[in-house]
Every structure is written in C-alpha cells, then in structure tokens.
Amino acid sequence: MIEINNLHFTYHQKSENPKKALNGISLSIKEGEFVTIIGQNGSGKTTLAKHLNVILSPTKGTVLIDGINTQEEEVWEIRKKVGMVFQNPDNQIICSTVRSDIAFGPENLGIDRVEIEKRVNESLRLLELNDFQNYPPYMLSEGLKQKVAIASVLAMETKYIIFDEPTSMLDPSGKKEVFELIINLRKKRDVTIIYITHIMKEVLKSDRVIVMxxxxxxxxxxxxxxxxxxxxxxxxxxxxxxxxDIVYRLRKRGISIPQQIITTQELINCLTQ
Ligand SMILES: Nc1ncnc2c1ncn2[C@@H]1O[C@H](COP(=O)(O)OP(=O)(O)O)[C@@H](O)[C@H]1O
Ligand SMILES: [Mg+2]
Known part of the structure; x- marks a missing residue:
C-alpha cells in the first residue's frame, strides 16, 4: 500500500521565488489498483509522482511505501518497489543497445547476472522487442523507445509502476499500442499502476480516478x-x-438516463431498453 499523508512540496523553497506545487495531499493506493491521475497542466501530477520514487522529498508530510517512510530508507530500497516511466522516452534511455538498456535498472539494484538475463528476456518477450534487442535505442521510433522504457521498468520487477503521460509524445497508433500494453500488464503481472494522463479515453479504463x-x-x-x-x-x-458529454446533453433535454453512463455499450443498452 502507498500512503501519502498531508504532503506539501515547494520548489526552490529557500530562494526568492519559492513555488508551491503540492498543498496538503492525503491519499492511499492499495495493491492491485489501477489509478489514473488527471488535472490541468501545472496541477502537481508530476511533482506528486516524483515523491513516490524519491526523485523529490516532501517539504512537509510523509510518503509511506508498504509502511516504509521514503525519508527513512535508502533510495534504492524504495526504487525496488516503485518504478517510473516518464513522458519523454529520451530522458530514460541510457545505454547503447536495447538489451543493455533494459538490463541497466536491475544491474543498479545489485541483482545477480543470471537473474538479470532472465528478466531482460522476459521483458523483451512481453513487449515484443526481441527483434530490436541489439539496436541502439536512439534509432527506434518514439513508440518503440517508450516500449523500451517500459521494458526497463518491468525488468526491475517493482510492485508499483507510475506512468507519467507515457503516450503523450506518441503518434495515434503508438498511443493506442502503448496504452493497451500498459492495461494488459495487469493480466500478466501482479502490479499496481498509477497512470497520469490527459487523455480522457484512457481514464475510462481505470478503477479509480484522482483529479488534481x-x-x-x-x-x-x-x-x-x-x-x-x-x-x-x-x-x-x-x-x-x-x-x-452526450449523456449530459440528453439529460438537459429531459431524457431520463443515468449520468453515470460512460461507455458506448452502456448508452446503447440504456437507450434500447
Ligand atoms: N523544477 C521546477 N521548478 C520550479 N517550479 C516547478 C518545477 N517543476 C514544476 N514546477 C511548478 O510546480 C507546479 C506543478 O508542476 P507539475 O508537477 O509539473 O504539474 P503537472 O505534472 O500536473 O503538469 C507548476 O506550477 C510548475 O510550474
Ligand atoms: Mg506533468
């Protein structure tokens, strides 16, 4: 479980221009949930996400991962539990081949060679990246680069994965492919997903939505x-x-249907009853 208690964060706190980004966030996320976080640009989504894998530390308040206060534990111990995929895949690709890039995370966790090989092979398979394993990542399309970034996080076998707008830089087919891959992860792995997005279609697939x-x-x-x-x-x-939106408009015109309808099928069922 992830527990966030009264979290505040201010950028450049000691400077002349401090910038308050988080203003008392309390929430908990249970194991196995698929939570999406939405909110306007600048609402603090990325800042919140960065607290979960200790890229940032609270100005006030606490973040507990499985009961462990992120401030009281080695950073790598927390990163064994919480992985993060960023918006721009170029920011997380480090090595000269896809294969070595995927191995980089587990190597940093001090995992032994045999186990690393096993995890890399498994990640390559899950993301259908086998044919590209010896390619330099920079030669790949943005969509494939993002798949490499996801494979790298999967190879770390973290229990929680945060995706920070992972499809926003991809073309429409890349968006669809990467999103489907992420929602299918839950069928293949016991993983808790925290998914930040501004694409409302994606939000509909989650168990829970947090609006910031x-x-x-x-x-x-x-x-x-x-x-x-x-x-x-x-x-x-x-x-x-x-x-x-359609349901809202129909209701405004006096048609009696529940506003909780969110899928095409639900709407069809309701109108043809
Ligand atoms: N490195 C930074 N330095 C100063 N202010 C920042 C920095 N990063 C983000 N902010 C500010 O913090 C607020 C929250 O930003 P962010 O967490 O990136 O929001 P979101 O991900 O929802 O767009 C915004 O007002 C943003 O301008
Ligand atoms: Mg952001």
Missing part, C-alpha cells in the same frame, strides 16, 4: 462517478469524454 487542481486532490472516485460531475471537470478546464 492547484496541488490538491479535488475528486477521487470511480470513472463513472467522476464523469457524472461534468460541471466540476469543465470548471477545471478538463476535457469530458464523448459519451458522458
């Missing part, structure tokens, strides 16, 4: 409940997916 604004959590509920609060989402300048 100005460094705070403003909504935390199932996708159905979240998307029935269209006014709040609009006031936060967030997109609303197409089906909840």
């Amino acid at each position: 604004s100005e460094g705070k959590v403003v909504l935390d509920n199932s996708p159905n409940k979240i998307f029935s609060k269209l006014e709040i989402l609009r006031s936060l300048a967030l997109d609303v997916p197409i089906i909840p």
